[in-house]
Amino acid sequence: MDFTEFAIPEFDLEKTLNSGQVFHWEKIGNGFAGTIGDRAVYVEQRDESLRALMEGGAPATPRARRASGLASHELAPPVMESVSYYFALDHPLQEICASFPNDPTMNAARDFCRGLRIIRQPKWECLATFICSSMKQVAHIRQISLALRNRFGDQRKVGSGVVHTFPSPQRIARASENELRECKLGYRAKTLRATARLVSSDECDLESWSALPDGDLRKNLCELPGVGVKIANCVMLFAYARLRAFPIDIWIERVLRQRYFPRRKKMTAQQLREFSETYFGEHGGYAQQYLFHHARIALGKPGVGRDSSTALRFGRNDKGRMRGWKGEQQQEHKLSVLPG
DNA sequence: CTCCAGGGATGAT
DNA sequence: ATCATCCATGGA
Numbered sequence: 001m002d003f004t005e006f007a008i009p010e011f012d013l014e015k016t017l018n019s020g021q022v023f024h025w026e027k028i029g030n031g032f033a034g035t036i037g038d039r040a041v042y043v044e045q046r047d048e049s050l051r052a053l054m055e056g057g058a059p060a061t062p063r064a065r066r067a068s069g070l071a072s073h074e075l076a077p078p079v080m081e082s083v084s085y086y087f088a089l090d091h092p093l094q095e096i097c098a099s100f101p102n103d104p105t106m107n108a109a110r111d112f113c114r115g116l117r118i119i120r121q122p123k124w125e126c127l128a129t130f131i132c133s134s135m136k137q138v139a140h141i142r143q144i145s146l147a148l149r150n151r152f153g154d155q156r157k158v159g160s161g162v163v164h165t166f167p168s169p170q171r172i173a174r175a176s177e178n179e180l181r182e183c184k185l186g187y188r189a190k191t192l193r194a195t196a197r198l199v200s201s202d203e204c205d206l207e208s209w210s211a212l213p214d215g216d217l218r219k220n221l222c223e224l225p226g227v228g229v230k231i232a233n234c235v236m237l238f239a240y241a242r243l244r245a246f247p248i249d250i251w252i253e254r255v256l257r258q259r260y261f262p263r264r265k266k267m268t269a270q271q272l273r274e275f276s277e278t279y280f281g282e283h284g285g286y287a288q289q290y291l292f293h294h295a296r297i298a299l300g301k302p303g304v305g306r307d308s309s310t311a312l313r314f315g316r317n318d319k320g321r322m323r324g325w326k327g328e329q330q331q332e333h334k335l336s337v338l339p340g
Numbered sequence: 341c342t343c344c345a346g347g348g349a350t351g352a353t
Numbered sequence: 354a355t356c357a358t359c360c361a362t363g364g365a
Contacts (some may be wrong), residue, residue: 020346134347139364141346186361191348228348249346268355292346336344 004079005051010093012115013045019116019293020138023129024166027123033158036086037122038165040156043083055158088241094247096243096283104157105259106287109294116293117235118286123206124199124238125166131192131226132185133234138296140184145185148172172196191226198224214242229273235283244278246284251295258338299338332337 017032019024025034031044033052042053077085084090093115100106146167152167152175172180173196177320180189198204204224209217217240221232236245248256248269256276261267280287 130346131348133345135345135360136347136362137345137364139345141363143363181361184362187348187359188361226348230347234346247346250344251346270354296346 002030003051004051004083005049006048006080006084007048008089009048010115011045011050011087011089011117012113013043013050014086015113015116015293016119019113019289020296021234021289022119022121022126023138024149026163028159028161032160033163034277035156035163035165036082038154038156040158040163042158042161050083050087052079053159054079055156055185071296072306086120087264089118091117093117096286099281099283100290101157101279101281102289103260105255105291109287112294112298113290116290118241118243118289120241121239122166123235124169127199127206127221127224127227127231127235128166128169128172128192128196130231130234130238131195132188133231134188134226144184148180151183163231168201169196170249173200188226194225195227210240214244217242218245228254233285237289243283243285246273246280246288248272248276248288249292250290251300252276252288254336254338255291255295295338 001009013032017034023083025032028042029044030046031042033042035041036054040055044051077284097110100110128148129141129145132148133141136144149164149166152171153164156163156165172193175193177189180193183189185192199206204220209220213218214236217236218229218232221227221235222229227235229250230247233245233247236242237247246252256272257267260275260279276284276288
């Protein structure tokens with residue numbers, strides 16, 4: 001029950017966990033409870049330090065590990081190591097942010113998202129969760145993730161709380177489609193199960209795909225049921241550390257069209273994709289995540305100014321939307337408008 | 341109540 | 354290659 005505490009340079013735990021890249025961390029007191037792989041974790045941030053409590057894996061401290069009598073090869077990595085790796089505390093954030101293009105939209109997002117890191121998620125967990133994400137809001141993806149964990153995962157205790165691991169591909173594969181639908185998966189139940197079957201067989205080995213170049217990795221991912229270019233890019237970015245991968249969802253499409261091509265009709269999806277791959281550079285995935293989080297949190301709440309750490313507290317007000325706003329183009333495209 | 345969401349698969353132009 | 358439609362669901 002020992003806390004491990006260590007200093008961290010540039011990190012915002014809450015922004016990192018609430019930016020729509022991972023969906024299972026729950027706020028408890030001043031910190032968050034969740035899992036890293038099959039280990040239960042509680043983390044909290046205080047100023048420039050991070051405190052972590054891990055259970056269910058190896059003993060937390062060197063003394064406790066020695067006392068356990070386990071051989072060193074049986075030990076999971078120490079707490080600080082696993083936590084640092086998961087939260088990607090080794091990413092050179094200054095350098096990454098300095099590589100972003102210098103334009104007003106990007107600068108606002110970079111300022112708003114200071115300390116947000118792209119974490120290293122377990123591959124299957126990330127893949128499965130994003131298969132469940134299609135046409136779902138972030139809040140609901142969290143519900144689905146929680147339901148899958150509670151029903152099919154293994155229970156772990158951390159502190160006074162309880163969390164569940166994400167179920168293995170074998171476990172999902174042997175669940176019935178109906179059991180999965182009971183986790184609010186809807187039409188995604190079928191593709192999640194089909195992909196779970198493939199991943200749990202020896203036909204595809206997600207770990208070995210780490211050695212592939214981006215193009216081949218993306219192609220392999222897209223061959224899985226329920227995985228298209230968007231979800232493949234999410235998995236590449238959040239689980240394979242391909243920091244160039246640039247997922248384009250409805251929010252990012254709005255940002256690109258309205259902020260970068262405000263008066264150009266006829267930008268096809270293909271053109272947006274080519275633009276984003278070249279313009280945002282070698283860490284485009286980071287740029288994308290900053291644009292996404294900024295648009296969704298700071299700009300996505302009508303009636304709330306762009307400054308705002310208080311934006312989250314206000315519910316949306318449909319009447320407050322700027323329905324009639326047309327920034328000198330008809331826009332439409334079923335894309336609503338980014339306020340501000 | 342209605343609206344819409346970190347899309348994908350399929351079939352028609 | 355681009356576009357239309359359908360697929361389910363519940364938070365806001």
